Amino acid sequence: MPKYRHIAQLPFLSFCRVALLFALSLPTFAFEAEFTSNLQKAYAEIFKLRVQTGRDLLTKESTKNPFRVYAENYADMVELLNSEDEDAYERIVDKESERLDLIEKTDKKSPYNRFLRAELKIHWALLKIRFGHEVKAAWNIIQAYRLLEENQKLFPKFLPNLKSIGCLHILVGSIPENQKWVTSFLGLKGNIQQGLKELELASHDKIWGLETSFCQFFIQSYILPYNEQVNEALLRAVDLHEDNLNLNFLATAISLKGGRTEQAASLMRKNPYNASYLYFPVFELYRGEINLFKGNYYQASLAYQTYIRNFKGKAFLKDTYYKLFLCSWLAGDEKKGLTYIQKIPVVGSTIAESDKAAQKFYENYTKTNTLPNKSLIKVRLAFDAGYYDKALHEAENLSENNFTSPKDKADFNYRIARVYHKTEQLDKAIAYYDRAILLTDKAKDLQWHFGASAALQLGYIYQEKNQHLKAKSEFEKAISYKRHEYKTSIDNKARAALTAMGF
Template structure:
C-alpha cells in the first residue's frame, strides 16, 4: 500500500503539523501506522498504536477518529448486532472530544463528519434508518461547510462523493423516505466523478495514505450503487497498488470478481488471502468462497458455507448460506436434505439484507428445476457456454408452472445477453415479461431492465425508455426497490 513509507510520514507530518493550527489534529507517524493497520484489517495492531498514542499525546484529536474506524470495521467484519449495540454508545463521547478542539483545523469538521457518516453506514445495516438519515444530513452539512472554509482540503470529497453517489441512486424504502424528510438529495455521477478524481490525485499527493479508504468506498459505489459495467476493471486497477498484506484488498477484489462473473479469479484471490491471528476475523469471506465454488457446480462448496455458519456471529447471510447448502443437496439428488436445509433458510437468521429476504422467499417456494438452478449458478460465475448447454434441448413447454416458464426464458435471455447475442436475448426477455409480469417473482421486471440496457447500447432511446418504464410499472415483486432504482438510473442516463 505504501511504497515509500518514510516519505509519506514526513509529508503527512508537514501537512498536519506544519503550523500551530494543526497541533491538536496531529496525524503523526504513530497515527499513520494505526490508520494503515485499520485498512489492512489488522485491528489488534491498530488498537496497540492508538493506545501508545493516547499515552504519548492524550489530547490528539485524531485519536477518537481512529477509534471510530476500529469500531466501524469491527462491525463490518463481524456483522454482529451485539457488537453494534455494544459500540454505538461510543459515538457521542468521541464527537464531544473533537468539539472541544481546534476549530481552525480542516480536521475539526471533517473528523466529526466522518464519525457521523460511518455510523450512518452501520445503522443502515441494522434497520435504524431514521437515525442513519440524521447522521447523513449532519455529515453532509459539516463537509459542505468544510469545503467553504478549506476548498483545497481534498479529503472532504471522499465523504461527499459517497453521500452523492448513494443518495443519487437510492432505491425507494425507509432510508430514502427518512432522507427526503430532511430534503437531502444526491447525484450519482457527481459522486462517481469525485471518486475518480481522488483515485487519480491521491497517489501523486501528500494525501496518499488515504488512498485505500477512497478505493474501499469507490469500489462499493461502482459495484453496489452504480452497478457499473466498469466496476471490475476499475476496482482491479485501483486495488493493484494496495499491499498484498491487506485483507481488505482480498475482500474488495474477490467481491468485485464474484459480482462481475470473474469467478475463477475470485476463488484464486480468496485461496491466497493473507491469514493469521493478526487479522480481524472475517467470516463473510468463507461465504464468498462458497458462492464462488458453487457457481462452478463444485459440490464441495458446502465446506465453506458450513465454515461461515460455524464462525459467524453476525445477523446477515445466514438464510442465504443455508439456501446454498440446500441447493447443494438438490444438485446431489437429495430432496430430503434440501427440504431440511430450506427450512433452516426460512426459520434461522434475520431479514436485514435483500439477500436474506430473497433466500427466505426462495426456500419457501417449490423446489427449483435442477436445470434452471444449474444455469443460474453457471451464469453467475460467467460460465456462459456451459450455461447455454444446460438449456440447449429445453423449451418453454417443458415447464408446467408460470414461474418456471418465466424463469426459463429469463435465464435463457441472460445467457444470450452475456454472449452478445442481443436479438435472441430480446426475444427471451420479452417472453419472460409476457409470462411473469403479474407474478411476485423478479424475472419479468429484471428482464425489462436488461432489455432497456440492450436498447440503450444500441442507441435506441425510444425502446430503451419503454423497457425501463415497463420495469418500473411492475409492482409487488422480489427485489422491487433495487430493480426500480436501476430502471430509473437508466432513464436518467437517457435524459442526459
C-alpha cells in the same frame, strides 16, 4: 428464487453500500490534534483489516488527539460490522457522544473539525443500521451530510470532503423515486453523476486515492455497468496493494457477482490472509460460492457450515441455508436438502436482498410443496458462474414447454436471455427478455423479479445501441415493478442509467 451472487459477498465496508472509506493521512490543526506518522500507519493497518496491529499503534498516542479518537471509532466499527455482537455494541454505544464532543472542541477554522465529526456520524449510522436502529441512523446521515455540505462551501478545495460527500451524493441519488420526497423535505440534494465526479477528483489525491478508488470500484459494480476496463483496473489495484485484504475481498466479491468465478478463485488463492488480519466469516461465503459454481457440493457445504458456526450475527443466514439446500439437492440427497429449507424461516433477518429471496423461496415452497426445476437451476448456476457454454449446453434440450409453472416459464426465458446477452447474441436475447416481461406482467400480483430484471437488461442493450428513447422506456419500466426482492438494486441501476443519458 434467490440469486447466487449477492451483497453478502462484500467485505464489511462494502455491505453498507459505499459510504465510507477513511483517512490515511491528515495534517495538523492543533497541538493535540496531530495526525502523526504513527497514526497514519495505524489507519493504514485498520484499512487493510489488520485491526489489532492498528490498535496497538494507537496506544502510543494521546487519548485527546481527535485523530486517535477517529481511528479507534473506525476500528470499533470494523469489528462490530463483522461480528454483529450486540453485547459488544451496547458496551460502547455511549462512546459516540463522548468522541464527538472531543472532536468538536478542536479548531473550528479547520476543515477537519467538521470532516471528522461527519465521518464519526457515518460510522455510527452504519452500526445503528446493522443493529436495527434505522431512524437514529437516518438522523446521523442527515447530520453528516449537513456538516460535509457546510465544509464544502467553506473549503471547496478540501479533497477529503469530496470523498465523503461524493459517497453521500450517490447515496441520495440512489434513493427510490417514491421516497424522494423525504430527501427533498430534509434538504438533502445530490445525484449519482455528481457523486462520481467528486470521487473522480478525490481519486487523484496521493493520500486519499486508494480509498476513493475502493468506492469507485464498488459503485461501478453495484450501480453502474461493469466492463473489462474497470475489471483490469481493479486487478491492477489488487496487485499494487497485495497486503490489503480489504481490497482483495472487494475484488473477490465483484468477481463472483460478475460471473468471473475463475478470477475469484485466483484472488482467493493469493489473498494475504493470516493471523495478523481480522477473521471475516464472509471469507467462507466466497469459498462456498466458488465451489457451488464448480459443482463441488461437498466442499461448498463445508464452507457454508463454517460460516454458520463462526458468524454470531443475523446477516446472510437464510441465504446460506438455501445454498446448503442446493448443495444437498443437486448432489442427490433431497431428504437432507429439505432439512435445510426448514431452517430458513427461523434464522437470521431479511435485510439483505439475498436473505429476502431465500425467505421468499421458502414461502413459495410451503405453499406449493414443489421444488424448483433442477435443469433450470443448473442453467442458472452455470450462468452465474460465467460458464456460458455450459449454460447453453444445459439448456439445449429445454424450451418453455418443458415447464408447467408460469413462474418457471418466466424464469426460463429470463435465464436464456441472459446467456444470449452475455454471448452477444442480442436479437435472441431481446426476444427472450420480452417474453419474460410478458409472462411476469400476466402475474404481477405474485411479485416476481424477472420482468424488472429483463427490462433493466433491455435498457442496457438499447443504451449501447444509442437508442435512448427505447432505453429510457425500459429503465422506467424496470423501476415501475413493485415489491420484488431485488427492487432496491434494480431501481438504483436503472436510475443511474437514466441520469447518465440525461433524463
